Amino acid sequence: MLTPLIAGNWKMNTTLHEGVELVMGLRERLKGVDSVEVVIAPPFTMLQHISHLIADSPIKLAAQNVFWEKKGAYTGEVSVEMLKDTGCKYAIIGHSERREIFKETDETVNKKAMALLRDGLKPIVCVGETLAEREQGVTLKKVKAQVKAALSGVSGGAVREFAVAYEPIWAIGTGKNATSAEAEEVHGAIRELIFEMFDAEFAKEVRVIYGGSVKPDNIDSLMAEPNIDGALVGGASLKAADFARIVMFQPV
Ligand code: PEP
Numbered sequence: 175m176l177t178p179l180i181a182g183n184w185k186m187n188t189t190l191h192e193g194v195e196l197v198m199g200l201r202e203r204l205k206g207v208d209s210v211e212v213v214i215a216p217p218f219t220m221l222q223h224i225s226h227l228i229a230d231s232p233i234k235l236a237a238q239n240v241f242w243e244k245k246g247a248y249t250g251e252v253s254v255e256m257l258k259d260t261g262c263k264y265a266i267i268g269h270s271e272r273r274e275i276f277k278e279t280d281e282t283v284n285k286k287a288m289a290l291l292r293d294g295l296k297p298i299v300c301v302g303e304t305l306a307e308r309e310q311g312v313t314l315k316k317v318k319a320q321v322k323a324a325l326s327g328v329s330g331g332a333v334r335e336f337a338v339a340y341e342p343i344w345a346i347g348t349g350k351n352a353t354s355a356e357a358e359e360v361h362g363a364i365r366e367l368i369f370e371m372f373d374a375e376f377a378k379e380v381r382v383i384y385g386g387s388v389k390p391d392n393i394d395s396l397m398a399e400p401n402i403d404g405a406l407v408g409g410a411s412l413k414a415a416d417f418a419r420i421v422m423f424q425p426v
Pocket of ligand 1: 183341345346347348349385386387388406407408409410
């Protein structure tokens with residue numbers, strides 16, 4: 175049985191003061207949690223500070239993005255090594271907001287994935303379809319192509335470092351989550367693809383997590399599905415009580 179992964183993506187929210195308050199609230203509520211891997215992804219500017227605040231807690235740190243080069247003339251970018259310096263263990267890559275607003279592609283997501291593996295951070299790769307794609311019936315085709323591209327060139331056991339976050343774009347920040355059954359269908363297809371691409375002993379360790387309007391009132395039914403190994407949470411990760419309740423899900 176895989177350890178569930180619940181990750182909070184703060185996006186471009188919180189001042190340092192608000193971020194510290196949120197983390198202190200989480201620390202208090204998540205004391206002693208050890209059956210779930212809990213990750214938070216604050217903005218770059220406060221990673222270092224928050225890293226100290228969570229040092230003796232079960233909470234781990236992620237970045238919301240990364241650049242693939244090691245160093246050099248790349249104004250505004252942050253390398254894997256720099257993120258490791260702050261205490262990060264994970265980086266989210268390929269979020270639909272980055273694909274849509276910043277024109278990231280399957281190819282650049284793959285470059286980021288390879289750089290994370292090369293320099294020792296775990297990738298959380300986001301994939302997902304638009305509403306139009308779902309209505310055209312091409313959800314599985316789109317999502318499988320994204321996963322295939324992101325994992326291209328990954329060899330053998332390295333795939334164990336990955337988590338894949340299925341995030342239907344129409345469900346992100348809209349309050350309209352995929353039903354457990356809709357999510358399960360896509361998660362099953364992603365899992366099947368990973369088993370086709372990699373040896374079973376490695377493929378079985380890849381967590382496939384769901385994102386898109388996850389809230390305290392829908393996490394329990396999502397986590398009851400066999401192929402949903404956790405959640406990537408946006409809005410609800412900004413409230414300590416809500417995020418802690420999501421971490422303490424009770425599958426029904
Ligand atoms: C996200 O941005 O990864 C996300 C899932 O956001 P929300 O939970 O707010 O829909």
